[in-house]
Amino acid sequence: MAWLLIALPLFAAAIAFATPSPTVRARILAVTGLLHLGALVGALRGWGTLPPDAWLGLDALGGWVLLVVSVLFLVCALYAPAYLELRPDRDHRIFTGSLLTFLAMASLLAQARHPGLAWVAMETTTLATAPLVYFNRNRRSLEATWKYLLIGSVGIALALLGTLFIAYAAQTGGLSEPLQYSRLMRESALLSKPWLRAGFVLSLVGYGTKMGIAPLHAWKPDAYGESPGIVGALLAGGVTSCAFLALLRIYAVVAAAGEAAFAQELLIGFGLLSMAWALVFMVRQADFKRLLAYSSVEHMGILVLGIGIGGNATRFALFHLAANALVKSVLFLSAGNIHRSYASKTLPFVTGAIRRTPVSGWLFLLGFLAITGTPPFAPFISEFNIAAAALNGGHVWIGAAFLLLLSAIFLGMSDTVLQVVFGTPSHERVRTPYKDTIATTAPLVGALVLALVMGLWLPRPLQEMLDGATRFLGGLP
Amino acid sequence: MLHDLLIALTMLTNFTLVATHRVQKSIQVAAFQGVLLGFLPLSMGLWRHTHVLLLAAATILVKGWLIPFLLRRAMRQVQIHREVNPYISYTLSLMLCALGTGISLVLAHNLPLKPGDAHGLFVPAALSTLFTGFLLLVSRRKALTQVVGYLVLENGIYLFGMLLVEQMPLLVETGILLDLFVGIFVMGIVINHIRAAFDSTDTLRMAELKD
Amino acid sequence: MxxxxxxxxxxxxxxxxxxxxxxxxxxxxxxxxxxxxxxxxxxxxxxxxxxxxxxxxxxxxxxxxxxxxxxxxxxxxxxxxxxxxxxxxxxxxxxxxxxxxxxxxxxxxxxxxxxxxxxxxxxxxxxxxxxxxxxxxxxxxxxxxxxxxxxxxxxxxxxxxxxxxxxxxxxxxxxxxxxxxxxxxxxxGPWTPGFASSPLGSALFLLFLAGFAFKAGAxxxxxxxxxxxxxxxxxxxxxxxxxxxxxxxxxxxxxxAWVPDPPIWWGGSVTALGLASGVLGVAFALGQHDLKRLLAYHSIENIGIILLGLGLGLIGKHAGSLPIQLLGFGGALLHVVNHALFKGLLFLAAGSAAKAAGTRDLEALGGLARRMPRTSLAFLAGAWAICGLPPLNGFVSEWMIYLAAFQGLGRPHALWSVAALGALALIGALALACFAKAFGAAFLGEARSPAAVEARESPPSMVGPMGVLAGACAFIGFFPVLLGRPLDRAATQLAGAQGPPLAAMASLTMLSLMALPLLAGAWMLVRWSRGRSFREGVPTWDCGYTAPAARMQYTASSFAEGLMRGMRWVLWPVTAGGRVAGFVPRPRPFSSHLPDLVLDRAAEPGLGGAARGLGALRFLQAGHLPIYLLYVLLTLLGLFVWMVA
Amino acid sequence: MLETFLVRAVHVALHLTTALLLPPLLPGLIAKTKAMVAGRTGPPVLQLYYDLARLSRKRAVFSRTTTWVFLAGPVGTVAAVATASLLVPFGSSPAPLHFQGDAVFFAYLFGLARFLTVLSALDTGSAFEGMGAAREVSFAVLAEPALFLGFAALAKSTGSLSLSTMLASPGFSFSRAMAPLILVLAGWAIVYLAENSRIPVDDPNTHLELTMIHEVMVLDHSGRPLALVLYGASLKLLVLGALLIGPLFTRAFGGLLNWAAFWGLLVLLAVGVGLVESFTARLRMNRVPQFLVAGILATAFAFLLLLV
The missing domain is CATH 1.20.58 (Methane Monooxygenase Hydroxylase; Chain G, domain 1)
Known part of the structure; x- marks a missing residue:
């Protein structure tokens, strides 16, 4: 089953690459997304029974993240055919292939039980997604691609060094390869503390760059801003989740070694800094896609902050991973639709989206409200509980800063969003033929409904998985 | 102590890289550094392991030949030969490089080696190469030189990896090398596109996206 | 359920x-x-x-x-x-x-x-x-x-x-x-006794107070x-x-209701909030030209009255006095219902007038009472009730709060009670002035704009709901005793203990009784004054001026001008023009405007300044890749230094 | 049982008669006092009765801008003040109706009267009447708190919220309340002059509309409505006067003696007002608020004295 999850998208990528018909190729995406999710649900049944020395396999944490990525991919894949039809001028052979390769690599990463393997998967993700950013094939997207590629590569290289440091920490303690995560965690008492710490710092910087926590996020607004909405959704919900997973694995080892306090201090710092940095650039942000990118920086900050606070916040950071991914897909895809309709993504030109693209306009508004923590959408649950955990867990000032930043970000973000959504469309702006159709909006509605349901009810198996993942992050293999 | 010699050479190449004006030459030096790294495991007396031998061969092939080849081809395509007006002058670069080496020594001092490990120079050398790569990335304006910087940064990491080379699973090692290669390959392609789109590979011009 | x-x-x-x-x-x-x-x-x-x-x-x-x-x-x-x-x-x-x-x-x-x-x-x-x-x-x-x-x-x-x-x-x-x-x-659920007095309890109270006061508009x-x-x-x-x-x-x-033992400053701060909202709310309302904005400021005023009731009740809870609590809480809760009824009525009537006349500007309305008799009657009923004039419902709840304040006079913390009393009296007088202005300017006199001349009465589907609300206002005003038991239950929940019934404490039956001579007297007097023949259709006596025009009427702004001048040290109205010079002065424009003290003078400039301040940090993301890579390097170095140190 | 009821019935009957018939006498007394101080003969004391009788026979004229609101002013004023007269004790005899908190009801009835008068003035659309209405509501803003602070002080010293107890239970009995009581009466005297549109706040006899307050609001009334206006004004003089007179009863007189004392004091009050009007000049319009603030200060200070 483990191999199937990886091979299926790879195989589909090969077929897609070979398929001459653009329509069929786009459909392959949707079919693969469905099949992958189906296979994953089947595979998830066995997350509790993973042998400790396996190289590949789903545990609670990996399963949770991969489930999120798979659902997100499905949403994007269902959206893709209609979107690609809108862009007949673009050959999407490579685009489709890259998307599917990304899914394969995400499956590999989620199942990798060895830090080196996880690193390889993460690096390949970077390479696979670079062509996606360049989909629009203009100067701006080229610049974005270059920045994404170079910063991402440098970051991931640092993560490699971190991984090596941890391996060396194990070697210093007398452990020898193969060093699966479970083994590292079990034998964590033997690990050399200085190397472990240095390794964590490097991994944090490295994977943090891929996640896009400030100040390592600089590629993010450019890459998200210049790529199609569908790519933005996948990057913001998928690639970042993968990088976060890779970081969490290392964190679990550090926590098992009793160094959690050290790591948490760092994570809290980065979390708050990310939120503050995002705030700076979200205020009066005229470009709504860049706005979403900074929102992504903010939410990466919330994720690491949640882990940093620990306790109940850990569980809700993981919950937030899913919530953020779902809502971000709604935001990016609806922003993409609005962008299509206006042929612009900056403010004085894009107003009154609710009139020109009613469904997308509403989705954009609701998505914004959801992401900023409006009940009963899922992000509310996680943001509230992270704040509660901080306030009740002795981090009163951190909790206060968290809430203050959330509030300020809401103020900044709503300014732009309201201007985009409401008002009257400018008459000078040419009207493109784009219109909201079922195909370009139904997947978004589905994702938003899912985010709503998640805010009210979570199936028991998923709750147990979340608990399992939380235990894992507490340092229990 | 052959490996110490190789490492010392690597650190020297760092300074050369920082000081060189010509793109052609920096590619050469980086390639030379790659070859040095390729020979490093052999000098550590690890002849017995087959996978180490394979790895050494692959390293020399990829870092010493394939990647320089890609870079040279890109250089010819984009017609860039000199790095002009770096953000940081060459003298300052040299001083910073020296500073980086100093920092590396301090850091390495704080990271105790495995008891009985005789490779004391590895950690500072790896870190200083890493910082050199960073220095190139931060101070140079041409896209191509930045790729060289990235290559050097990777070399630094690879150098540290040699400490673990005995035990590293081959799957992971090859994955790492392959990724590096593909990465540079993709970067080469992008550089080519950049020249076509911007009429230049000066990254100063690529600051259209900002806040 | x-x-x-x-x-x-x-x-x-x-x-x-x-x-x-x-x-x-x-x-x-x-x-x-x-x-x-x-x-x-x-x-x-x-x-x-x-x-x-x-x-x-x-x-x-x-x-x-x-x-x-x-x-x-x-x-x-x-x-x-x-x-x-x-x-x-x-x-x-x-x-x-x-x-x-x-x-x-x-x-x-x-x-x-x-x-x-x-x-x-x-x-x-x-x-x-x-x-x-x-x-x-x-x-x-x-x-x-x-x-x-x-x-x-x-x-x-x-x-x-x-x-x-x-x-x-x-x-x-x-x-x-x-x-x-x-x-x-x-x-x-109920709080642990004693928690309210702890520092965390105080923090919790302040957070709740801020959150709820935001929504309530205090x-x-x-x-x-x-x-x-x-x-x-x-x-x-x-x-x-x-x-x-x-x-x-x-x-x-x-x-x-959760807190069994509120500290005295809880009640004090709620009362203070009520004082500020009540007095300033109505003061700001006086300066408005927009009919709906005026009503909105009156909502702030009424929230102030409700808060006064709640605050007095809280002080009573602190002192352990059931009558104060029940009267304060009961009055506040009844005022919640009452304000909903008459303010709803006022907004519906204002909407009806604004829709018919095409404007909400008081200076452009006028004379609607002749053209929209039902709407204007509805507005008058609402105004009557909101000013707390007997025998409508607004009086009943304000009266209960008055009684709570009077009850508190003989106890410790009597200063809060007397402050509440003074404020209630002041609020009542100001509200009366304000609604005299609003009703007078919009519905009485002559139309001040052509659109207002064209206004016609709204259809029954709009008048009917106003009638329902006006009827509800009158019902509560005339038969407040019927609300005694329900209010007892709710107020008891807040007080946490059973006390004497409100109907007896507040002599609610007497209120119904008092309406009788008032209504009977009015009816008889109307009959009497209409008993003689009368003449209609002559122009208004304008002190000898023979051609009175609609423009010559006293405007809404002028009506409020005296009071505004008296309160200018707190309201900061803005006026422009109006200075005339010479023996035969030329026409001069004059305008007055009352910006909101918080929104226009603090919140917006403050937020704008903050946004500009953040904008100054934009250089951090100037688009240069080497700088971005430098961030990565500096982060790394910083972390290493932090780790080593 | 029956006897007490009968006594009570007689008192109520006297109360109602006093409230109904006596008021028009007061303006006449004031005018007469003023005339005598000025050395004139002045109108007869019963002049207002004649005026009312004459007006009630006259035909009313209504302006074309007016609506039914125009009539609500005079009617409402009389109805409200007459109702208020049921709540205030005349002398030491309790009012026909009394209950806890009737003081508030009493004050709000005056508010109602003012509201309707002002609306009635605005209904004419006349610039002058609007001006008067604006002044009326503005000055009331300062008079109202003084009235209520006075109630607060009395309620504090007597422990009751009913006018019949607050005013009639002798405040002089314990000396501690003496000074506050005087302050309250002083404050209320100011309220009395303002509410009844008397010098130095307003001049009921002025002939310049620009300086009028109350008189300018009723310019358009005629016939029976005007009769109501005049009667209402005199009724106010009496009802509010009872508020001032009540505390002056140092001990409860029994039976008719009480009424004699009350009527006597009422006459004295009217003469007093006449004297004040004779010997003070009218305040400039922008000085009036200061005068009224003095009333607030007096009553507030009375309350503070009770606290210490």
Whole structure:
């Protein structure tokens, strides 16, 4: 089953690459997304029974993240055919292939039980997604691609060094390869503390760059801003989740070694800094896609902050991973639709989206409200509980800063969003033929409904998985 | 102590890289550094392991030949030969490089080696190469030189990896090398596109996206 | 509980059929809302008359801990105005916001959702359920405020509203996050005795107070309210002002009910908030030219009155005096209902007038009483009630608060009571001045603009709901004793102990009795003065001036000018022009304007400054890749240094 | 049982008669006092009775801008003040109706009267009447708190909220309340002059509309409505006067003696007002608020004295 999850998208990528018909190729995406999710649900049944020395396999944490990525991919894949039809001028052979390769690599990463393997998967993700950013094939997207590629590569290289440091920490303690995560965690008492710490710092910087926590996020607004909405959704919900997973694995080892306090201090710092940095650039942000990118920086900050606070916040950071991914897909895809309709993504030109693209306009508004923590959408649950955990867990000032930043970000973000959504469309702006159709909006509605349901009810198996993942992050293999 | 010699050479190449004006030459030096790294495991007396031998061969092939080849081809395509007006002058670069080496020594001092490990120079050398790569990335304006910087940064990491080379699973090692290669390959392609789109590979011009 | 569930469901779904119907969506919505209101009233009465009702527990999970719904007397008191107001406003909306509008469907759907969340709030007994209702309500209302989003002023109002409501919610976020420390969980329940006096208890109180005061529109957190209320369609303004802002009071009342031993400064701060809101709210109302803005500021004033009642009750709770508590809480709760009724009435009447005359500007209205007799009668009834004049309902609740204040005179902390008394008297006199101005300028005299001349009476579907609300105002005013028992129950919940019945303490029967000579006397005098023949149709005596014109009337601004000048040290009105010179002066323009003290003078400039300050940091992301890589390097080095150090 | 009821019935009857018939006498007394101080003969004391009789036979004229609100002013004023007269004790005899908190009701009835008078003035659309209405409501803003603070002080010292107890139970009995009581009466005297549109706040006999307050609001009334206006004004003089007179009863007189004392004091009050009007000049319009603030200060200070 483990191999199937990886091979299926790879195989589909090969077929897609070979398929001459653009329509069929786009459909392959949707079919693969469905099949992958189906296979994953089947595979998830066995997350509790993973042998400790396996190289590949789903545990609670990996399963949770991969489930999120798979659902997100499905949403994007269902959206893709209609979107690609809108862009007949673009050959999407490579685009489709890259998307599917990304899914394969995400499956590999989620199942990798060895830090080196996880690193390889993460690096390949970077390479696979670079062509996606360049989909629009203009100067701006080229610049974005270059920045994404170079910063991402440098970051991931640092993560490699971190991984090596941890391996060396194990070697210093007398452990020898193969060093699966479970083994590292079990034998964590033997690990050399200085190397472990240095390794964590490097991994944090490295994977943090891929996640896009400030100040390592600089590629993010450019890459998200210049790529199609569908790519933005996948990057913001998928690639970042993968990088976060890779970081969490290392964190679990550090926590098992009793160094959690050290790591948490760092994570809290980065979390708050990310939120503050995002705030700076979200205020009066005229470009709504860049706005979403900074929102992504903010939410990466919330994720690491949640882990940093620990306790109940850990569980809700993981919950937030899913919530953020779902809502971000709604935001990016609806922003993409609005962008299509206006042929612009900056403010004085894009107003009154609710009139020109009613469904997308509403989705954009609701998505914004959801992401900023409006009940009963899922992000509310996680943001509230992270704040509660901080306030009740002795981090009163951190909790206060968290809430203050959330509030300020809401103020900044709503300014732009309201201007985009409401008002009257400018008459000078040419009207493109784009219109909201079922195909370009139904997947978004589905994702938003899912985010709503998640805010009210979570199936028991998923709750147990979340608990399992939380235990894992507490340092229990 | 052959490996110490190789490492010392690597650190020297760092300074050369920082000081060189010509793109052609920096590619050469980086390639030379790659070859040095390729020979490093052999000098550590690890002849017995087959996978180490394979790895050494692959390293020399990829870092010493394939990647320089890609870079040279890109250089010819984009017609860039000199790095002009770096953000940081060459003298300052040299001083910073020296500073980086100093920092590396301090850091390495704080990271105790495995008891009985005789490779004391590895950690500072790896870190200083890493910082050199960073220095190139931060101070140079041409896209191509930045790729060289990235290559050097990777070399630094690879150098540290040699400490673990005995035990590293081959799957992971090859994955790492392959990724590096593909990465540079993709970067080469992008550089080519950049020249076509911007009429230049000066990254100063690529600051259209900002806040 | 089935009734409550039906109320909830019918309200939520009321706008739904209309989304898919070509015609008649409005009627179906009004019908559903009407039945929701009916069942809601039944449910509330059931609870208030002492029938036991069950609670609904929502699935309780480890990860998502949603609470349960239970309608208690306190909630039922708030449910009553919700039902009455939404029922009548949805009928009113039929003609007011007719099907031809581009967004009539959205407005109807959001209106139903707003009603649903408000109903949910009245029954919420758990932090999450409460927050759900709270935010849902805020957002539905936001959509409604934005109904005329083509107008930039509306968009600005919507933004301010959204920003304010969200900021308020974040206070509640933190408060509810800390609630388990006080109540042992997120479900609502009594606090541990003594906790209220601890530092954490104080922090919790301040957070709750800030969050709820934001929603209630208490000064200085009121700034979102005037723009939002004047931008929204009138039937929406009616429910926003009538019941939405009251949810802040509901929250405060819940807080009061939880705490067995509030420190004295709790009551003091609520009273102080009430004093500020009441006096300044009406003072700002006096300076407004926009009829709906004027009404909006009066909502702030009335929230102040309610807070005075709550604050006095809290002081009574601290001192352990049941009469003060019951009178204060009972008066506050009754004023919640009363204000909903008469303010709803006023907004509906103002909307009717503004729609007919095409403007809300007091200086352009006038003389509507002759053209729209029913609307103007409705407005007069509302004005009468809001000024607290007997025998309408506004008097009853203010009277109870007066009595609470008088009760407190003989006890410690009497200064609060006397301050409340003085403030209530001042508020009453100012409100009277303000509504004399509003009613006089809009409905009496001569029309000041051509549009106002053309105004015609609104259709029965708009007049009818006003009649219902006016009838309810009169009913409570004439028969307040009927409310004694229900109010007892709710106030007892707040006080935490059974006390003497309100009907006896507040001599509610006497109020009915006193209405008799008043009405009988008035009736007889009208008969008598009309007993002689009279002559009509002559011009107004204007002290010898033979050609009085509409322009010569005393304007609304002039009417308020004296009072404004007296209070200029706190209100800071802005005037421009008006200086005349020479023996034969030329015509000079003169304008006066009263900016909001908080929004226009503090919040907006402050936020603008903050945004500019943040803008100065934009250089951090200037687009240069080497700089970005430098960030990575510096982060790395910094972390290493931190790790080593 | 029956006897007490009968006594009570007689008192109520006397109360009602006093409230109904006596008022028009007071303006006549004031005018007469002023005339005598000025050395003139002046109009007869019963002049207002004649005026009322004459007006009630006259035909009324209504301006074309007016609506039914125009009539609500005079009617409402008389109805409200007459109702208020049922709540205030005349002398030490309790009012026909009394209950806890009737003081507030009493004050709000005056508010109602003012509201309707002002609306009635605005209904004419006349610039002058609007001006008067604006002044009326503005000055009331300062008079109202003084009235209520006085109530607060009395309520504090007597422990009651009913006018019949507050005013009639002798405040002089314990000396501690003496000074506050005097302060309250002083404050209320100011309220009395303002509410009844008397010099130095307003001049009921002025002939310049620009400086009028109350008189300018009723310019358009004629016939029976004007009769109501005049009667209402005199009724106010009496009802508010009872408020001032009540505390002066140092001990409860029994039976008719009480009424004699009350009527006597009422006459004295009217003469007093006449004297004040004779010997003070009218304040400039912008000085009036200061005068009224003095009333607030007096009553507030009275309350503070009770606290210490």
């Amino acid at each position: 089935i009734l409550f569930g039906a109320t909830l469901l019918l309200a939520f779904l009321s706008g739904l059929p209309g989304l898919f119907m070509k015609r008649g969506g409005g009627r179906s919505a009004a019908l559903l809302m009407g039945s929701s209101a009916a069942s809601g009233l039944l449910a509330a009465l059931q609870v208030l008359l002492g029938r036991a009702t069950g609670a609904v527990a929502l699935p309780n999970q480890r990860v998502l801990d949603w609470g349960f719904l239970h309608l208690d007397p306190l909630g039922a008191i708030f449910l009553i105005p919700v039902c009455i107001l939404f029922g009548s406003a949805s009928v009113y909306g039929l003609a007011y916001w007719d099907d031809h509008r581009e967004n009539s469907r959205t407005v109807r759907a959001a209106f139903g959702v707003l009603a649903g969340f408000l109903i949910l709030l009245t029954g919420a007994q758990h932090a999450f359920t409460f927050l759900l209702g709270w935010e849902g309500m805020a957002l539905a209302a936001f959509v409604l405020v934005m109904a005329e989003d083509r107008d930039p002023a509306t968009r600005r109002a919507g933004y301010v509203y959204l920003a304010a409501t969200h900021t308020g919610t974040l206070f509640l976020f933190s408060a509810f996050a800390l609630l388990p420390k006080a109540a042992g969980g997120l479900a609502f 000064l200085p957190l009121h700034f979102w309210l005037p723009p939002a209320h004047s931008a929204a369609p009138s039937h929406v303004s009616a429910v926003m002002s009538g019941v939405l802002i009251k949810m802040g009071i509901l929250g405060l009342a819940r807080l009061v």
